[in-house]
Amino acid sequence: MSVVTLTINGQLVSARAGDTILTAAREAGIDIPTLCYVDGLSAHGGCRICLVEIAGSPRLQPACFMKVGEGMEVQTDTERLRGYRRTIVELLFAEGNHICSVCVANGACELQDMAITVGMDHDRFDYIHPNRQVDLSHDRFGIDHNRCILCTRCIRACDELEGAHTWDMAGRGSHSKVITDLNEPWGESQTCTSCGKCFMACPTGAIFQKGDTVAETDHPRAKLEFLVNAREKKQWNV
Amino acid sequence: MELTDLLDIAAKERQARPPHLIRCCTAAGCLSAGSAAVLDRLRGAVHDEGLTERVGVAAVGCMRLCCQGPLVRVDSPVASSGTEGVGMKEELYQRVTPDDAGSIVGGFNGGTVTANKGDLNSAFFQLQSSVILENSGRVEPERIETYIAAEGYQSLHRVLRNFTPAQVVEEITRSGLRGRGGAAYPTGVKWATVAKNPGEKKYVVCNADEGDPGAFMNRSVLESDPHRVLEGMAIAGYAIGANQGYIYVRGEYPLAVQRLHTAIAQAGRLGLLGSHIFSSPFDFRIDLRTGAGAFVCGEETALMASIMGQRGTPTPRPPYPAEHGLWGMPTLLNNVETYANVPTIIRRGADWFASIGTEKNKGTKVFCLTGKVVNTGLVEVPLGTPLRKIVHDIGGGAPDGGTIKAVQTGGPSGGCIPAELFDTPVEYDSLARLGSIMGSGGMIVLDDKNNMVDVARYFMQFCMDESCGKCVPCRAGTVQLHRLLTRILEGRAGAEDVQQLEALCDMVKHTSLCGLGQAAPNPTLSTLRFFRHEYEALLKPGSPAQRMGLPLVAPVSANRPR
Numbered sequence A: 001m002s003v004v005t006l007t008i009n010g011q012l013v014s015a016r017a018g019d020t021i022l023t024a025a026r027e028a029g030i031d032i033p034t035l036c037y038v039d040g041l042s043a044h045g046g047c048r049i050c051l052v053e054i055a056g057s058p059r060l061q062p063a064c065f066m067k068v069g070e071g072m073e074v075q076t077d078t079e080r081l082r083g084y085r086r087t088i089v090e091l092l093f094a095e096g097n098h099i100c101s102v103c104v105a106n107g108a109c110e111l112q113d114m115a116i117t118v119g120m121d122h123d124r125f126d127y128i129h130p131n132r133q134v135d136l137s138h139d140r141f142g143i144d145h146n147r148c149i150l151c152t153r154c155i156r157a158c159d160e161l162e163g164a165h166t167w168d169m170a171g172r173g174s175h176s177k178v179i180t181d182l183n184e185p186w187g188e189s190q191t192c193t194s195c196g197k198c199f200m201a202c203p204t205g206a207i208f209q210k211g212d213t214v215a216e217t218d219h220p221r222a223k224l225e226f227l228v229n230a231r232e233k234k235q236w237n238v
Numbered sequence B: 001m002e003l004t005d006l007l008d009i010a011a012k013e014r015q016a017r018p019p020h021l022i023r024c025c026t027a028a029g030c031l032s033a034g035s036a037a038v039l040d041r042l043r044g045a046v047h048d049e050g051l052t053e054r055v056g057v058a059a060v061g062c063m064r065l066c067c068q069g070p071l072v073r074v075d076s077p078v079a080s081s082g083t084e085g086v087g088m089k090e091e092l093y094q095r096v097t098p099d100d101a102g103s104i105v106g107g108f109n110g111g112t113v114t115a116n117k118g119d120l121n122s123a124f125f126q127l128q129s130s131v132i133l134e135n136s137g138r139v140e141p142e143r144i145e146t147y148i149a150a151e152g153y154q155s156l157h158r159v160l161r162n163f164t165p166a167q168v169v170e171e172i173t174r175s176g177l178r179g180r181g182g183a184a185y186p187t188g189v190k191w192a193t194v195a196k197n198p199g200e201k202k203y204v205v206c207n208a209d210e211g212d213p214g215a216f217m218n219r220s221v222l223e224s225d226p227h228r229v230l231e232g233m234a235i236a237g238y239a240i241g242a243n244q245g246y247i248y249v250r251g252e253y254p255l256a257v258q259r260l261h262t263a264i265a266q267a268g269r270l271g272l273l274g275s276h277i278f279s280s281p282f283d284f285r286i287d288l289r290t291g292a293g294a295f296v297c298g299e300e301t302a303l304m305a306s307i308m309g310q311r312g313t314p315t316p317r318p319p320y321p322a323e324h325g326l327w328g329m330p331t332l333l334n335n336v337e338t339y340a341n342v343p344t345i346i347r348r349g350a351d352w353f354a355s356i357g358t359e360k361n362k363g364t365k366v367f368c369l370t371g372k373v374v375n376t377g378l379v380e381v382p383l384g385t386p387l388r389k390i391v392h393d394i395g396g397g398a399p400d401g402g403t404i405k406a407v408q409t410g411g412p413s414g415g416c417i418p419a420e421l422f423d424t425p426v427e428y429d430s431l432a433r434l435g436s437i438m439g440s441g442g443m444i445v446l447d448d449k450n451n452m453v454d455v456a457r458y459f460m461q462f463c464m465d466e467s468c469g470k471c472v473p474c475r476a477g478t479v480q481l482h483r484l485l486t487r488i489l490e491g492r493a494g495a496e497d498v499q500q501l502e503a504l505c506d507m508v509k510h511t512s513l514c515g516l517g518q519a520a521p522n523p524t525l526s527t528l529r530f531f532r533h534e535y536e537a538l539l540k541p542g543s544p545a546q547r548m549g550l551p552l553v554a555p556v557s558a559n560r561p562r
């Protein structure tokens, strides 16, 4: 296997020929932000968060796709790239319906984290407030399309790891939507094995496990009664 | 099939042709104006007048002046005074109704023709060239014999007999032909790359997805002279070592699809496609694939995904199709018009082709002239022709005393060239310098009644609706750009909205995955460049708070106790 040398942010890095810039950078301890890329799944190239500058190339290239080349000079964190990344995240927030305070993923969401990484303190774009659906027909999982960023991680995980290919994309442009089977309710899917790999792959609160949502939070009132009985009636057994 | 058989078919076809010929346009433009009924009545009248021996009626393709359709041309031999024997007198009739048919045919028996006469000596016809459209309106698209009679398939025979594949590539390279699909990539270089890339199988793909609003050049070629494209593809197949070709046609072109089907079947029956073409070891078959109505499927990686039965979304390049195309194999992908040039280049030679056009832009180009101009239709001119000549001389200027303000070229990926710059030669590089593109050849003429912000918004809406949705900048960015343009147009915007518009244009242009998103800001940017005053005239003064009528207060930080 041949090895190539390149520079990333001025740092000399050696990489296996055929590796992507992302792999080479991460192995060298240089972090490039990503959103649609997940280790172990094929690259998608859709979110554009990982775009990098390559000296001599007029186009920005996605680090998750672009292969390393001998003598390549890559910049991953310029002023310009930071600006574009922030705009991408703002566009994502504006196109969906994200109300973090009541979201299952609040605090454990890659979109939120990315907003912090890119320094998004407010959104400069109009919120579109699209009319999107929630599908709770599956007995273990749910999908809230309001929080879906169309990264296709669920589709790839289901297809490439589980081999079920339950998920796919329907519609186009801002009307794109992930669907199960032929746009049937998830709970009626003939192909879903309920393995949960889509849930594991989803970066946001779009796909969630039942029981995790705020509304489903169990408030065990019986505990209060137990405590009162224990104190006042000295009853410890239920 | 040998060359002699081919020449035989050509000779028979010429002999069988009656001395007088009525040609009726049956391309989509004239058909929609009712030319099918005209054709029927012409045939009926010739029969009824007992003229079948003297007068033939041909169902031909587009004759360029589509706005005056249905068009009918009559060719009659005239004894000329010189030594040449017989010359041809050509007459053009326009806006022909079925009822005119009788009078046109009656003319051969001494009657007076009352149909509207057109002027073949007008600038519209006289200033045009004929390379790609040389057969358009002359051959019958549904009869291969007429194409063969026009020297069709002789170029294919010639390369199979006299050229090595490398020599074909060399000839195309020397001609200076550049791709007609928009990006203007040198065709010879592309062919050489695919020829050299290793692969157990290779493919030739013809891009006939033509989705730009206002563009119908490719449709016309396919409807009027489909064999030319098949021959071009077969020559390409020989040059790069492919045995399989695909034509990807948009589903909205049912007539083109039908004529291609017929053409492929006819060529197959004569052994001009299939196995051992002209008794050589070369096999080549062509299959059709129809698109389902997505502009993005004209983008090469999306198109190939669609051919392979997948969702038509682009993938990042590299790898390019020339290396990793259909089913991972080296694939040559060219536009309809690119292939349509090939038989002529082989027949007349690379040097002849290279003598047309300018230094870096060889050959001719077909444009679709539409919009606020007198003559709308197909225009073929050498590359480098000044825009003024196309719009004012050939196009005849603005109708109804309007004033032409600009020409939009390149559709949703292009821009607007203002009237002051109409001396610009129309070629890839000069238009690119003006922030537009030549694209595939759409030319929409705009007059002083067109608001340029509205034009920009129209194209932004097109891109927004046609975005495949794969990448964020295009999917969500075009939505925001469209909102900003709407806000400006409705008089609700201030200077800061234009700033945001420009910043977002820059971002969408540089971060989108494919050409659709990368070029979506072009119409907006180019109208901002040349018609900024039209934007500014719509802006409201002051800050957003002032515009909302909010009272001016000191900045928050100054009020807040520390």
Ligand SMILES: Cc1cc2nc3c(=O)[nH]c(=O)nc-3n(C[C@H](O)[C@H](O)[C@H](O)COP(=O)(O)O)c2cc1C
Binding pocket: B178, B179, B180, B181, B182, B183, B184, B185, B207, B208, B209, B210, B211, B212, B295, B296, B297, B298, B299, B300, B301, B333, B334, B335, B336, B338, B440, B514, B515, B516
């Ligand atoms: C959104 C988009 C749409 C396109 N549509 C077409 C089309 O309709 N026809 C075409 O020939 N090329 C189209 N192209 C360009 C093709 O990707 C490709 O460059 C071209 O077909 C190559 O052929 P050429 O070298 O003969 O020009 C399109 C590109 C993009 C990005």
Ligand code: SF4
Binding pocket: A097, A098, A099, A100, A101, A103, A104, A105, A106, A107, A109, A110, A111, A112, A147, A204, A205, A206
């Ligand atoms: S998915 Fe993430 S960003 Fe969206 S509402 Fe939930 S926590 Fe917030």
Ligand code: SF4
Binding pocket: A143, A147, A148, A149, A150, A151, A152, A153, A154, A155, A178, A198, A201, A202, A203, A204, A206, A207
């Ligand atoms: S559901 Fe989740 S994983 Fe699937 S596309 Fe939406 S955000 Fe991505």
Ligand code: SF4
Binding pocket: B296, B313, B314, B466, B467, B468, B469, B470, B471, B472, B474, B475, B512, B513, B514, B515, B516, B517, B518
């Ligand atoms: S630029 Fe637009 S059309 Fe192209 S991949 Fe991105 S979303 Fe799809």
Ligand code: FES
Binding pocket: A033, A034, A035, A036, A037, A044, A045, A046, A047, A048, A049, A050, A051, A062, A063, A064, A065
């Ligand atoms: S992570 Fe590379 S494009 Fe999304």
Ligand code: FES
Binding pocket: B025, B026, B027, B028, B029, B030, B031, B061, B062, B063, B064, B065, B066, B069, B070, B071, B377, B378
């Ligand atoms: S379609 Fe008949 S002249 Fe163009």
